[in-house]
Amino acid sequence: MRPPVALSIAGTDPSGGAGIHADLKTFTALGVYGTTVITALVAQNTHGVSRVYGIDEDFVADQLAAVFDDLPVDAAKTGMLGTRGLVELISAELRTRRPGRLVVDPVMVAASGHRLLDADAVDAVRTELMPLADVITPNLPEAALLLGDDVPAARTPEQMRAQARELLARGARAVLLKGGHLDSGELVDILAQGTDSGPEFLEFTHPRKDTPHTHGTGCTLAAAVTAGLAAARRADPAEPLGEHLPGVVETALDYLGRAIASGADWELALDPEGSHGPVDHLVDIGIAGGRGTASTGTGNRPPEGAASTPSTAAPRAAEPAADQEASA
Template sequence: MTPTALTVAGSDPSGGAGVQADLKTFSALGTYGTAVLTALTAQSTRGVTGVHPVPAQFVTEQLHTLLDDVAVHATKLGMLGSADVVRAVAAVLAERRPGPVVCDPVMVATSGHRLIDDDAVAAVRTELLPVADLITPNVPEAAALLDAAPAADVAALHEQARALLALGPRAVLLKGGHLGGPESVDVLATATATTESRRPRIDTTATHGTGCTLSSALAALAARAGGTPDWAALVEPARDYLQRALAAGAGLRIGSGSGPVHHFAGIWPA
């Protein structure tokens, strides 16, 4: 059977983030991609100027219609936007369990535009995290979920990753890119261990969609692996994929702002 992944997220017209980035990542990693839209955005490489949410009832209808027909082996959650949509998605996941669930709790765009309201943050914390197999927050998102100050060093990443684990997800990958320094350090917390994943920091402005790309890479690899994922074994190849995409992103020359990573680096002709 063809490994199949689902993204439940918003749309990015510039193609670098959201559903568009997820589907590109799924394809690059040999996984058939399906998608349920939660919002339309007016967005470019220079930022987000507007968000048009999809009603929760229609998000549910999209999910039920898809899952009644297509076998999904892993699910990635991105921008859900409102508390109603968060609750609707959580209810379907609890009922249907379309493979392991990777939740990227998107709250603020790279440009600084707020993409989720306070009620939705609370709904993510109480209703979505307990049905997630892996969550992949960055430093500001982890702080919002914990109602705490943002982590300032790697030791704090470990502490906050374990605190997030106590909220119910089966694993936490806390991304430390916001900390700066010569390395980008992510911390993976599971029920049995807390480990670090390190990569050299790449000096580039082509960073649009990095969070979407990493979480969808993890979902794609989980769909291909089948069964219960060993997240420690999947984090490294997912980060390797993102590292290649980051390194090649500037060569795309897309837009005049924060350009996208190159999802097909090493696949497209040089």
């Protein structure tokens, strides 16, 4: 017997809300054994990023070897990668070592405006990493940048569908496009999957939660999807991705909504002015103990080619104008 194993390839967050710290908490909360490969040491907190210290490519390669040579990775996720060299190295390693499933969270810019991915690395994400992904999880600005330097971010669910369709055409097997930047009364996330008959879309809607505490939400959602895929892969390695992905996404969105709601009134920062605090990753466990379980869920999938079915996920907070996701 062994638990599902998930790997996070990302940067650090000493304040504990984003990056590998958020990922490990999420993996634990959802009953998955977590492992990490650190790509950057990031000096950040709930107020923003002050400095990024890159990790040598050779040492990142050594970390990848340490994990893959010893442990069966049921699912992996990439977050902050930083440089073109690291994107190319990690893409080559994942192409060779291939985890059971791969989630790509294309982290690019922190809320403070600090770039977390070099400009010349974006093309490598498009051409080297994205085609390896089972799921990519961009927000609206990230999706636009993946499609081209001059592409505007989607402003409506219809535009989101069009951009998700184009991202599928660029090589991703599935796209979870996060709509937190939409100027609407509710949040909309769209899951697009490629099928033999064309793209299939599933729309999840959530009431907005009025809270500034959204630090690490992108990391947390991608980690929750990774945990669900790891659990599904461990349970049945032969099951096609499309059979369990909608349920995995629905469960991940519900977990994130409850984590945001639970941490919405936290007062962690010494100076609350301008602070974007973390979510409560242990909402299902509690500080005193207990355990949570990753679920592949059942989803609300429409027939192939159909429109979409609204989700009943818990309320979520809107993403800040520039994501407070930092080193996802």
